[in-house]
Amino acid sequence: MNILLVEDNPGDVRLAQEAFRHSSSPVTLHIVSDGDDAMSFLRREGVHVHAPRPHLILLDLNLPKLDGRETLAQIKNDKDLRAIPTVILTTSDVEDDIRYCYENHANCFFRKPAQWDAFADVVKHVSTVWLALALLPAME
Secondary structure (H helix, E strand, O other), X not given: OXXXXXXXXXXXXXXXXXXXXXXXXXXXXXXXXXXXHHHHHHHOOHHHOXXXXXXXXXXXXXXXXXXXXXXXXXXXXXXXXXXXXXXXXXXXXXXXXXXXXXXXXXXXEEEOOOOHHHHHHHHHHXXXXXXXXXXXXXXX
16 A cells, blocks of 8 residues: 655654554555645656555645645645545644535544654554555556
8 A cells, every 4th residue: 555644744754654664554655745745746747757646645734835735625626636535634623724624525634643652543543444444446
């Protein structure tokens, strides 16, 4: 399974890498640090011309350049990308952010915990639901 992690915090990237190492499903984690790079990856542009289509996108909201909200809107408004499950994983628990994400067709919204054990639990649940239980569309 290919997962695109869109995260600008190096500490959170390391936590995600470690948590997915313990995933029950084999995962290749692709990491970009802003929304512009995420869209280039998804559209296979520039340095990402050979990027695989991810089975799942984990998207932070507070990103430099193109933020996560706009990135989500671009993903879900693109007929070639909208079917990729997009899970919001962010520190925000602001009601407006939650509402915006679901109105723009996020598949799930998780508040990113600060503690390692809680973060690992969230990743475990994401992995279980999206990689082991959910039926996803065939990749191109």
